[in-house]
Amino acid sequence: MKHTLKYGSAFLSLLLMFVFCSHQLALAGEVKYKYDPTGKVKLVKHGDHQYEYHYDGNGNLLRKIKQTEVNLLENGDFEYYSGSLGLADSWGNYEQDGVIGTYGIEENKVMAGMRAQRMDAASLNGKSMSLMQTVAVEQGKNYVLHSHIKVEKISNAKVNLTLGFYDANGKVVGWPASGSITHDTKGEFFVLSTNGVVPQGAVRAAVQVNIIGSNGTGSASVVVDGMHFTYSTEPNLLANSGFESYTGSTGLADGWWNFAEDGVVGTYGIEEINVMAGKRAQRMDAASLNGKSMSLMQTVAVEQGKNYVLHSHIKVEKISNAKVNLTLGFYDANGKVVGWPASGSINDDTKGEYFVLSTNGVVPQGAVRAAVQVNIIGSNGTGSASVVVDGMHLTYSTEPNLLANSGFESYTGSTGLADGWWNFAEDGVIGTYRIEENKAMAGNRAQRMDASSLNGKSMSLMQTVAVEQGKNYVLHSHIKVEKISNAKVNLTLGFYDANGKVVGWPASGSINDDTKGEFFVLSTNGVVPLGAVRAAVQVNIIGSNAKGTASVIIDDMNLNYAKGTLPKN
Incomplete structure (x- = not known):
């Protein structure tokens, strides 16, 4: 003492x-400038706003990027x-x-x-x-x-x-x-x-x-x-988890490193076009795998005995004789492996979508660090893959969840959709999305959906996750319906096999009336169908035969492998 x-x-x-x-x-009102070695402005910071400037070889300004997390x-x-x-x-x-x-x-x-x-x-x-x-x-x-x-x-x-x-x-x-x-x-x-x-x-x-x-x-x-x-309202043991910071020339985002087994041809690059959130993502391209692997990695200090959850958004653009997964290599102070849990795998291209891979558990006794990895692993034959990684998240949590950004706290875009979520509206439906900061059920943010001109059609909020066939699951979400007419709100799980064929489509019960300012819980449970490799998790507003409208707020969604009892209102 x-x-x-x-x-x-x-x-x-x-x-x-x-x-x-x-x-x-x-000082809150002070404007700060950083310059590159040639004297050009590299960074401008003013309060909670920060802008990064990029130039071509002749010193001409190419673009100005608003950074999503100001240091x-x-x-x-x-x-x-x-x-x-x-x-x-x-x-x-x-x-x-x-x-x-x-x-x-x-x-x-x-x-x-x-x-x-x-x-x-x-x-x-x-x-x-x-x-x-x-x-x-x-x-x-x-x-x-x-x-x-x-x-x-x-x-x-x-x-x-x-x-x-x-x-x-x-x-x-x-x-x-x-x-x-x-x-x-x-x-x-x-x-x-x-x-x-x-x-x-x-x-x-x-x-x-x-x-x-x-x-x-x-x-x-x-x-x-x-x-x-x-x-930030999103605790994360990983640094630069959205791959937004890149100051090098190797193609690896700052704070990340790589490993490729002998003979594997692996390249890395920063993706700025097809990102899940923010302005950048990490690209991995592998060839000549021949049963070997290449990895994207970051090592973090961990505390033994703590529950953890790891997520990543993965888009597989092409793949042959290979799979993509996440692993956590836990090591003790002597460098001995004391645990090596893995997520499920993606074995096929994801049709332009980002899938969520995840794993959870307890940090093993004696572990002092964890190597967090995204791996491309070849099968026995020649293998290749092109993969984009974004929005990785490792946190201490006692609540396993296959969904990423399930509380809608992370928002770096401009479309009104929380990071990691996407939308669909049938022809003719007028659907808008935005982040709700005043009426959240938990945390600081929730997701709003407003629908009109439904006319028997629907609009949806969606996220795709990798799943394992035969496992028991429970899905629930907190829903507040502010107004609704000739419509209903429900949850669905669209299970797909490796060929994109629907192998199951369970639904929750529905909410047909406004919830009087309260959040109701919608839920469904069951067993992941045989052959299923992914699930599209959806919140739907569905019109009846007549013209329909609704305003809905969604918060705290959870999908996990469990038999458990369904939450009740």
């Missing part, structure tokens, strides 16, 4: 000093360095008495871009050193913090992230921490993360990467890259 108090009070003194360093605080940190990628102390611009440092701490700019072993931040600690003796930046925050907002950390060597120490939240008087109102890395990472960058809600009264946060010694003499050499602190 004495050690904890000493650690906290030392940081409080330092952070009070940081308050008066105005260049460290991001509250300045120089979070450590690319800018104009000093002489080894600290990237906009970053500060602190070492407790007696600690020997040095900082340097790393240009050879980066995660992305051209530079990263190095920290070397010796003589820790139970004390700590930190890399820090203070930013202005807004109370009550959901946040996510990620950083890529490579530990080259470590002894009697640990590395973690912390967020010190302070009120206007400099009083600590919160101090959340990520998990820790206590061993070298074997040349890899691990992702550390934490998420939550900015505490009431908080006006600033000290974002820190800490090297903390144990009771004995401690030392460590650490490289930090790609830090990202953003407002």
Whole structure:
């Protein structure tokens, strides 16, 4: 306890000093510019808006992209360095008495871009050193913090992230921490993360990467890259999970790496046309598989015993003698595999759609990290595939769900459809979609559907997921009907085989009247039919023979493998 108090009070003194360093605080009304080496504007940030500029070889502006997640940190990628102390611009440092701490700019072993931040600690003796930046925050907002950390060597120490939240008087109102890395990472960058809600009264946060010694003499050499602190209602252990950030030239989105077995011809590229959400996705093209594989990967620190859910949106453009799946390789501190769960597989092209692959379970005992992978695996013969990956999500959750973005919290588009969802309306139907932010059942957002001129036809909200034949399932959704005339609302599951043939189409009961301001639960359950490889999960507004209209809000959908009882209103 004495050690904890000493650690906290030392940081409080330092952070009070940081308050008066105005260049460290991001002011809400300030416009900030970043420039490339030729002096052209690369990035413009103004409050919650951020724009990325792209030029051709002659310096002509090609396009301006509005980024979907604004980083509250300045120089979070450590690319800018104009000093002489080894600290990237906009970053500060602190070492407790007696600690020997040095900082340097790393240009050879980066995660992305051209530079990263190095920290070397010796003589820790139970004390700590930190890399820090203070930013202005807004109370009550959901946040996510990620950083890529490579530990080259470590002894009697640990590395973690912390967020010190302070009120206007400099009083600590919160101090959340990520998990820790206590061993070298074997040349890899691990992702550390934490998420939550900015505490009431908080006006600033000290974002820190800490090297903390144990009771004995401690030392460590650490490289930090790609830090990202953003407002988001979607907790995610993965960094750059939407593949939006790309600063390299290898075709791999920042924070991701690749592996291909000998003889496999594998290429990677950034997809900017046929994305699921945002502006970018990750492309993988494999040839000459011959029973081998290629993978897209990211390693994250994990906590043993916690329930997790992993999702990814996958579009298979072409495939032959191969399959696509997700795996989670769990490792202990010695690098021994302690678990290797896999999702179901996609074996056929997805007809232009994104399918959701998923797996869930409990982090095995002893596991300290997980290698999250999208794999293209060849069969015994020559194999090939072209695949686009988007919207990956790994989170701690006790509620398994085959659906991605099932609470409709993630929205980066402009069509009114939550990320990962798509729509269909029969000819003549006037259907509109939008994100509802005032009438959600849970979280901050829900999905609205408005239908008119139904005339016996329908409009639908849809997501396609990979399924496993013979498994028991339960599907439910919370539905609020604000108004309805000559129409009904229901759920359906369209099961398809590998050839696109319908092999089952179960439906829930229907809602035929407005729900008086309440959310009702619609549900259905059963067994995935034999031969089924995918299911189209739909919320439908269906007109009767007469002219029909409806306004509906949908929230908190769940499809999982379970016998369980159906939820009741």
